[in-house]
Amino acid sequence: MERLLAGEQAGGITLASFPPGERFIRQGETSRYVYVIRDGITKCYIREDNGKDYIFEFLGKGEITGELEVIRKTVCLCNIETITAVTAYAIPTGEFALLMRADAELNGLLLEELATRIQQTCVRASYQQLYPVEYGLLRLLKLQSEAKVRFSKKNMADYLAITVRSFNRTIRQLREKNVVSMEGLHLDMSPQELEELLRRWE
Amino acid sequence: MERLLAGEQAGGITLASFPPGERFIRQGETSRYVYVIRDGITKCYIREDNGKDYIFEFLGKGEITGELEVIRKTVCLCNIETITAVTAYAIPTGEFALLMRADAELNGLLLEELATRIQQTCVRASYQQLYPVEYGLLRLLKLQSEAKVRFSKKNMADYLAITVRSFNRTIRQLREKNVVSMEGLHLDMSPQELEELLRRWE
DNA sequence: TTACCTTTGGGACAAATGTCCCGTTTTATT
DNA sequence: AATAAAACGGGACATTTGTCCCAAAGGTAA
Numbered sequence: 001m002e003r004l005l006a007g008e009q010a011g012g013i014t015l016a017s018f019p020p021g022e023r024f025i026r027q028g029e030t031s032r033y034v035y036v037i038r039d040g041i042t043k044c045y046i047r048e049d050n051g052k053d054y055i056f057e058f059l060g061k062g063e064i065t066g067e068l069e070v071i072r073k074t075v076c077l078c079n080i081e082t083i084t085a086v087t088a089y090a091i092p093t094g095e096f097a098l099l100m101r102a103d104a105e106l107n108g109l110l111l112e113e114l115a116t117r118i119q120q121t122c123v124r125a126s127y128q129q130l131y132p133v134e135y136g137l138l139r140l141l142k143l144q145s146e147a148k149v150r151f152s153k154k155n156m157a158d159y160l161a162i163t164v165r166s167f168n169r170t171i172r173q174l175r176e177k178n179v180v181s182m183e184g185l186h187l188d189m190s191p192q193e194l195e196e197l198l199r200r201w202e
Numbered sequence: 203m204e205r206l207l208a209g210e211q212a213g214g215i216t217l218a219s220f221p222p223g224e225r226f227i228r229q230g231e232t233s234r235y236v237y238v239i240r241d242g243i244t245k246c247y248i249r250e251d252n253g254k255d256y257i258f259e260f261l262g263k264g265e266i267t268g269e270l271e272v273i274r275k276t277v278c279l280c281n282i283e284t285i286t287a288v289t290a291y292a293i294p295t296g297e298f299a300l301l302m303r304a305d306a307e308l309n310g311l312l313l314e315e316l317a318t319r320i321q322q323t324c325v326r327a328s329y330q331q332l333y334p335v336e337y338g339l340l341r342l343l344k345l346q347s348e349a350k351v352r353f354s355k356k357n358m359a360d361y362l363a364i365t366v367r368s369f370n371r372t373i374r375q376l377r378e379k380n381v382v383s384m385e386g387l388h389l390d391m392s393p394q395e396l397e398e399l400l401r402r403w404e
Numbered sequence: 405t406t407a408c409c410t411t412t413g414g415g416a417c418a419a420a421t422g423t424c425c426c427g428t429t430t431t432a433t434t
Numbered sequence: 435a436a437t438a439a440a441a442c443g444g445g446a447c448a449t450t451t452g453t454c455c456c457a458a459a460g461g462t463a464a
Contacts, residue, residue: 046328054328071317077325100313107309111302114316115273116258118323123279124258126248145322153442161331166421168443191422334450355412368451370413405464412459421450429442434435 011095017087025066025080033090034066040086041149045158046078055159056121058083060147064113071094084149128161133170133200136160142194213297219289235292237317242288243351247360248280257361260285262349266315272298286351287300292400330363333371338362344396351353 015038018024025031027047035058040166045055059065060169065080070093080145091099128136133135140159151159157167189197217240220226231251239261246267247257258280261267271278279361293301299307330338342361346347346353353361359369391399 026368046324048329048332050332052332054332056324056327068317071313072321074321078323101306103312104303107313108303111273111309111312111316114313114320115270118316118320119270119274119276119279121320121323121327123247123260123325125258127250129330130250130252130254130256152440163422164442165423165444171419172444354410365452366412367453368416371451374414407464408462410459410461413457415455417455419450421448423448424446426445427443429440431438431440431442432455433438 002037011099011154013095014090014102015087016090018082018085020082020085022086022094023079023081025076025078027077027079031066031069031093032069034064034096035088035090036064037061037088039085040082040084040088041147042080042082042086043155043159044078044080044179053158054161055155057117057141058147058151058159066093067096067110069093070100083151083155116180133160133162133166135176137167137170137174138198141189142191142198145189145191145194213301214294215297216292217289218292220287222284222287224288225281225283227278227280229279229281230277232277233268233271233295235294236266236272236298237282237290238266240289240291242284242286242290243349244282244284244288245357245361246280246282252301255360256363257357258321260345260349260353260361268295268313269298271295272302280378286354287355327346335362335364335368338370338378339376340396340399341368343391344393347391347393347396 010109016024016035018040024035039061042059042065043055044057044059045053047053059080066075066076069076100110101107127139137156137160140156144156153164153167157164160167162170217377218226218235218237226237241263244261244267245257246259246261247255249255261282267282268278270276283364302312303309329341337363339358342358346358355366355369359366364372
C-alpha cells in the first residue's frame with residue numbers, strides 16, 4: 001500500500017501529522033480525506049448516546065481509514081483518535097474515489113482489506129460475547145505487546161467493552177486463580193509469554 | 203445482483219435448494235461455491251470450542267455468502283444453516299474469482315456490500331455491548347418482522363448472545379416495566395409498532 | 405394413541421458485572 | 435517545587451446474567 005501511495009504523490013496527496021490524543025475524524029461528520037497511517041497508533045471507536053465508548057479496533061502502520069465512507073458515501077460512523085503521535089497520508093476523498101475505480105491493484109487490495117476486517121470483527125465479536133473476559137484480555141495484551149505500545153486501562157476496558165473496575169478485577173482474578181501460570185502476569189509481557197498463557201488457558 | 207447472475211448463467215452457475223435446518227457451509231471446511239440467496243432465510247454463525255453459538259447475521263434474498271473466503275483464500279470461518287427452505291445460486295469459487303476481476307460492476311457491488319456489512323457489524327457490536335439487552339431485542343424483533351419470519355427463541359437468544367433464560371426474562375421485564383407502551387409486547391408485532399417502541403425507548 | 409423430543413416459561417441460587425465512592429499514585433503544568 | 439489533573443486500585447453494594455432444574459405445551463414418528 002505504501003508503494004502505491006509513494007508513487008501517486010502527484011494527485012493532491014499530502015502528509016499530515018497529529019499529536020497524541022487528537023481526534024481527526026469525528027463520528028457523524030463528513031471527512032474530506034481518506035488516511036493511510038504511516039506511523040503511530042490510533043483508536044477507532046463509536047460513542048453511543050449514553051456516553052459510553054466502544055473501541056472496535058486499533059489502527060497501526062499501513063492501515064487505512066475513512067474508505068468505508070467514500071465507498072458508501074455516508075458520514076463517518078466512528079471517531080478516529082490518535083494514541084501516540086501519528087503521521088498519515090491524506091488522500092482527498094474525490095481523489096480516492098477515482099483511484100479506486102482506475103487502479104485495479106488498489107481495488108484488489110481494498111477488497112482483501114475489507115474482507116479481512118469483516119472476518120476479524122466477526123471473530124472478535126464472537127469470542128468477546130461467548131467467552132469470559134479473561135480470554136479477551138489475554139488476546140488484547142498480546143495485541144498490545146506485538147504492537148509494542150502500552151494502552152491505558154481506560155482504552156483497554158473500552159476495547160473489551162467492560163468498565164475499568166471490571167478490568168482490574170479480571171486481572172487480579174487471573175493472577176490469583178491460576179497460581180502456577182498466571183502469578184507473574186503483568187501488563188508488559190512479551191508476545192511469546194502471552195502466547196504460552198493463551199495456550200494453557202483452560 | 204440477481205440481474206448479473208441471471209445473465210451469467212453460462213458459466214457453471216447452478217441453482218441449489220436446501221430444506222430447513224440444513225447446514226450447507228461448515229466452519230473450518232473449504233466451500234466449493236459462493237452462494238447468492240434467491241429465496242428463504244439462513245443464519246450465519248460461529249460455533250466456539252465451548253459449544254456456544256454466536257449468530258452474527260441472518261441472510262435473506264439477494265445476499266451473498268462465501269465470498270470472503272474466496273477473496274482471502276481461507277477456509278470458512280462460519281456455518282451457514284437454513285432456517286426456512288432456501289434456494290440459492292451456486293457459483294463455483296473459481297468462476298467467482300474470475301468474475302470478480304473481470305466484471306467491474308460486480309466488483310463495485312462487492313465493495314459496497316462489504317463496506318455495508320462492516321458498518322452494520324460495528325454498529326451492532328457496539329450497541330450490543332453498551333446498551334442493555336432490551337434495546338437489542340427490540341431491534342431484532344423489528345428485523346424479524348420486516349423479513350416476515352419468526353425465529354425460534356434459541357435463534358434469537360444466540361443472536362443477542364444471551365441464554366434463552368435471559369431472553370425470557372428480558373421480554374417479561376419489558377412488558378412489566380413500561381406499563382403503557384410495552385404491555386402489549388408480543389413477538390409478532392409489525393415493523394411500524396416496533397419502530398414506535400424503539401423511539402419511545404428511554 | 406402413545407412415547408419421545410423439542411420448545412417454551414420460569415423459580416432459586418451462584419457468578420459476573422456495574423455503580424458509587426474513596427484514597428493513592430503518576431503525570432503534566434505553572 | 436507546588437499544584438492540578440489524570441490514571442490507578444479496590445471496598446461495598448445493587449443489578450444483571452448464567453446455571454441448574456422442573457413442568458407444561460406442541461409437534462412427530464411408531
